[in-house]
Amino acid sequence: MFVCVCNALKERDVREAARVVGKSCPKAAYAQLGCKVKCGQCLPFAREVLMDGRGA
Numbered sequence: 001m002f003v004c005v006c007n008a009l010k011e012r013d014v015r016e017a018a019r020v021v022g023k024s025c026p027k028a029a030y031a032q033l034g035c036k037v038k039c040g041q042c043l044p045f046a047r048e049v050l051m052d053g054r055g056a
């Protein structure tokens, strides 16, 4: 499932980035992936993914 449509980031991508940068900040995870937050619609879900590590 996509977390961020603007950057085409999937849950797995965000979680892998969080292993490097920590779980507190979706923006840092996106930066680790070479992306930036654009519309911001994804941030609540991105935080959820970072915090509970759910999904595939």
Ligand code: FES
Pocket (backbone or CB within 6 Å): 003, 004, 005, 006, 007, 036, 037, 038, 039, 040, 041, 042, 043
């Ligand atoms: S959906 Fe992530 S920045 Fe737009």
